[in-house]
Amino acid sequence: MQKVIYILKELFGLIKAHKLYILTPILVMLALISFLVYYIGPTVIISFIYAGV
Secondary structure, eight states: OHHHHHHHHHHHHHHHHHTOGGGHHHHHHHHHHHHHHHHTOTHHHHHHHHHHO
């Protein structure tokens, strides 16, 4: 869980440094999806694809 907190701190630091406030929701969602894929596996992405069909 320490890695997740570290990555989110770095992400928000990057957003503040470059003033990319409009992209914050997109970047946070991409980070959360990548954590889901890493911890649970690729079945999460497959379920999102089938739910959209």
